[in-house]
Amino acid sequence: MPLVTTTEMFEKAYKGGYAIGAFNVNNMEIVQGITEAAAELNAPLILQVSKGARAYANHTYLMKLVEAAVIETGLPIALHLDHGDSFELCKSCIDGGFTSVMIDASSKSFEDNIALTRQVVEYAHDHGVVVEAELGTLAGIEDEVKVSAEDSSYTRPEDVQEFVERTGCDSLAIAIGTSHGAYKFKPGTDPKLRFDILEDVERRLPGFPIVLHGSSSVPQEFVRIINENGGNMPGAIGVPEDQLRKAASMAVCKINIDSDLRLAMTASIRKYFNDHPDHFDPRQYLKPARAAIKDMVAHKIVDVLGCDGKA
Ligand code: G3H
Ligand code: 13P
Ligand code: ZN
Numbered sequence: 250m251p252l253v254t255t256t257e258m259f260e261k262a263y264k265g266g267y268a269i270g271a272f273n274v275n276n277m278e279i280v281q282g283i284t285e286a287a288a289e290l291n292a293p294l295i296l297q298v299s300k301g302a303r304a305y306a307n308h309t310y311l312m313k314l315v316e317a318a319v320i321e322t323g324l325p326i327a328l329h330l331d332h333g334d335s336f337e338l339c340k341s342c343i344d345g346g347f348t349s350v351m352i353d354a355s356s357k358s359f360e361d362n363i364a365l366t367r368q369v370v371e372y373a374h375d376h377g378v379v380v381e382a383e384l385g386t387l388a389g390i391e392d393e394v395k396v397s398a399e400d401s402s403y404t405r406p407e408d409v410q411e412f413v414e415r416t417g418c419d420s421l422a423i424a425i426g427t428s429h430g431a432y433k434f435k436p437g438t439d440p441k442l443r444f445d446i447l448e449d450v451e452r453r454l455p456g457f458p459i460v461l462h463g464s465s466s467v468p469q470e471f472v473r474i475i476n477e478n479g480g481n482m483p484g485a486i487g488v489p490e491d492q493l494r495k496a497a498s499m500a501v502c503k504i505n506i507d508s509d510l511r512l513a514m515t516a517s518i519r520k521y522f523n524d525h526p527d528h529f530d531p532r533q534y535l536k537p538a539r540a541a542i543k544d545m546v547a548h549k550i551v552d553v554l555g556c557d558g559k560a
Contacts (some may be wrong), residue, residue, distance in 0.1 A: 252319060258293045265559065268503060268555070269503050269504070272297065273298070273302065273506070282543040285415070286543045286550060288323075290550050291323070291557065293552075293559055294326045294327070294560075324560050328546070329347065329349040348378055349381065362412070362454060370417045370418055385403055386401045392535055406453055409421060419458070421450075423450055425446045429508070433488060442488065458500070461504050464488055464493055464505050465512075467486060468487075474516035475515055479523065487488060487509070490552065510542055513542050514541060517534075
């Protein structure tokens with residue numbers, strides 16, 4: 250099976266009350282850890298590449314790693330550009346074989362967001378590629394751009410219908426209180442996503458796939474291991490998994506996870522070096538790191554996304 254778009258995945262996910270995991274990939278061990286978990290659980294998958302990942306690992310290397318995963322697993326896998334910030338970047342990924350792109354013009358004015366998204370949609374649809382757009386602004390860091398909590402803003406449900414109609418986008422990322430990175434909520438607070446906004450959006454766009462960015466749950470076990478092995482991550486708090494599960498049962502069809510991959514890998518490697526200070530063969534410490542990613546992704550697929558057995 251070649252790489253697929255997200256169209257059929259989202260139709261089934263919406264009807265079935267589950268979501269597809271969209272995991273960020275940067276190197277071979279990350280691709281393998283994610284796809285081995287999905288293969289064992291027969292789960293559909295979105296592998297996504299940020300502008301930074303593409304600059305780090307190179308388009309062709311990432312493309313070929315993902316193609317290898319398709320061959321090895323036989324799973325339906327979509328290859329998606331995460332947070333595309335220009336028409337040129339989206340075009341380059343479309344021309345280079347991605348099956349889905351995000352144009353993130355959410356920091357622009359409503360009219361400028363529509364104009365740029367529309368331009369990407371026209372090119373993408375002419376090439377059989379689907380487009381995710383964003384309305385509302387998440388706090389946190391993505392591709393070295395930091396959005397402060399004060400500058401973030403929830404999606405206005407009254408805007409979504411006009412936005413989707415005028416852009417022709419295939420899915421929409423909304424801001425309901427999630428944010429990028431490992432420091433999402435203040436320690437000691439009770440994180441709550443704005444399900445009232447999600448319900449309102451769902452009512453205005455029946456059947457339309459919604460995307461949640463910034464959806465790592467920052468497992469405290471990883472933070473503890475990192476801090477017990479020379480790290481210093483004070484007050485890292487993520488999105489509670491029961492709230493993600495609830496979102497997945499609603500209109501949310503794609504849930505983005507990157508920070509939890511980083512934490513799983515870093516916790517494993519920090520512990521490995523503490524336990525084996527004399528080791529220096531990368532295979533020795535990357536093997537358990539890959540296994541840690543696999544375990545974490547398997548947990549997400551079964552307990553959070555609910556997409557096991559849906560490939
Ligand atoms: O939302 C951003 C993703 O976590 C990608 O992060 O731009 O550092 O690759 P990155
Ligand atoms: P996290 O930082 O919560 O993993 O979010 C990742 C993301 O939204 C990628 O687009
Ligand atoms: Zn994101």
